[in-house]
Amino acid sequence: MLMGLVTAVPAKNVVVESVGPISLRVHRPVSSDGRLPALLWIHGGGYVMGKAALDDAVCRHFAEKLGIVVAAVDYRLAPEHHFPVPLHDCYDALAWLARQRYVDPNRLAVGGASAGGGLAAAVALLAHERGDVPIAFQLLIYPMLDDRTAARNDLDETRFRLWNQNANRFGWQAYTGHLPGSVEVSGLAAPARYQDLSGLAPAWIGVGTLDLFYEEDVAYASRLKDAGVECELDIVDGAFHGFDNIRPKARVSQAFRCAQVAALAAALGCPAGAT
Numbered sequence: 001m002l003m004g005l006v007t008a009v010p011a012k013n014v015v016v017e018s019v020g021p022i023s024l025r026v027h028r029p030v031s032s033d034g035r036l037p038a039l040l041w042i043h044g045g046g047y048v049m050g051k052a053a054l055d056d057a058v059c060r061h062f063a064e065k066l067g068i069v070v071a072a073v074d075y076r077l078a079p080e081h082h083f084p085v086p087l088h089d090c091y092d093a094l095a096w097l098a099r100q101r102y103v104d105p106n107r108l109a110v111g112g113a114s115a116g117g118g119l120a121a122a123v124a125l126l127a128h129e130r131g132d133v134p135i136a137f138q139l140l141i142y143p144m145l146d147d148r149t150a151a152r153n154d155l156d157e158t159r160f161r162l163w164n165q166n167a168n169r170f171g172w173q174a175y176t177g178h179l180p181g182s183v184e185v186s187g188l189a190a191p192a193r194y195q196d197l198s199g200l201a202p203a204w205i206g207v208g209t210l211d212l213f214y215e216e217d218v219a220y221a222s223r224l225k226d227a228g229v230e231c232e233l234d235i236v237d238g239a240f241h242g243f244d245n246i247r248p249k250a251r252v253s254q255a256f257r258c259a260q261v262a263a264l265a266a267a268l269g270c271p272a273g274a275t
Contacts, residue, residue: 013063014056017071019096022089025052027063027070028102037107037268038069039139040094040123044114044242046144046163046171047078047086055113058257065261066270071097075119079174083189086175090123091133098133107268109137109201114163114213114242115171117143121191121203121220128200137267138203139260142241146192146216147172151181159210161240168212192216197223202230204263206256208239234259 015026029036041059043050052072059070075089098105110127112120117140124138150168172180176189187194203224207217214235224231236243236256244253264270 013060017096019092022076022093023052023074024093024096025056025059025072025074027056027059027072029063029067029069034102035104036067036069036102037109037136037270038071038097038100038103039109039111039264039268040090040097040120041070041072042075042090042110042112042116042119042123043072044112044116044144045077046167047115047118047175048171049077050115061257062261062264066264066268068264068268068270069097069100069103078171079177082177083175083186087119087122087126087188090119091126094123094127094135095133106134107136108134109139109264109268110135111137111139111141111264112143113141115144115175117141118145118191121145122188124200124203125188125191125194135201137264138201139264140203140205140217141260142207142211142213143191143205143217143220144168144171144213145190145220146213147176147180147185147190148192149180149212149216151179161210163212163241165212192220197227197229200224200227200229202267204232204234204260204267206234206236206259208236208241208243210238211241213241232263 017024043055052074059072063070073093075086110120110123124135127133127135150172169180176185205217205221207214221231221233244256247253
């Protein structure tokens with residue numbers, strides 16, 4: 001599983017904040033004045049593992065490249081805390097971030113990878129439903145969006161690395177409390193099930209062709225576009241789940257990260273992202 005292969009990076013310029021039962025690791029540019037754009041970052045781990053500190057490097061990368069605030073949330077994990085607890089933890093973190101004096105609440109993005117991408121998509125849906133925290137952009141990196149994928153038996157298991165159907169079934173069952181595909185779970189748990197995607201913030205979705213989530217991610221991007229939501233889809237040929245974490249120095253991984261920075265820069269108005 002992906003999170004077990006990643007090593008935490010020593011933190012620099014990180015402040016840990018408490019928000020109720022959860023904590024956030026807040027990365028801020030070394031020199032900053034006034035209100036800055038911000039990104040709520042949600043870590044992956046199949047809804048059942050991982051922690052914010054493991055993503056210090058990517059959070060610091062976004063903060064330094066773009067000159068923005070990045071807050072990574074340590075949401076509570078399934079199966080001890082199943083849906084909707086992790087989602088509400090992430091939403092509470094978003095609301096907290098929007099209230100900070102150094103954050104521009106009109107330039108607020110939400111993003112994450114794998115299960116973190118799924119939670120980011122769900123946070124965007126919940127924010128749209130409630131209408132109290134405006135989201136400017138969704139950064140969804142090979143997001144885990146559809147429990148029904150875990151119920152399929154027609155997939156070639158030899159294609160997938162780091163996250164396969166056994167892991168997928170366990171993650172979804174732990175998060176929803178049901179066998180994947182056995183019941184109609186909420187669209188806030190599995191965003192691919194959400195009926196009306198109109199009115200959501202623009203999105204960037206990136207996924208490899210050898211990722212278990214490839215089909216569900218492409219389908220979600222198509223549905224966003226059909227609903228009138230601006231969505232950029234970045235497909236990486238031959239890439240497996242988490243490839244950019246396993247081989248961060250590979251040219252394809254660096255291009256993938258550059259595309260994310262460029263998308264955030266354009267959405268949040270950060271000229272530094274072009275450098």
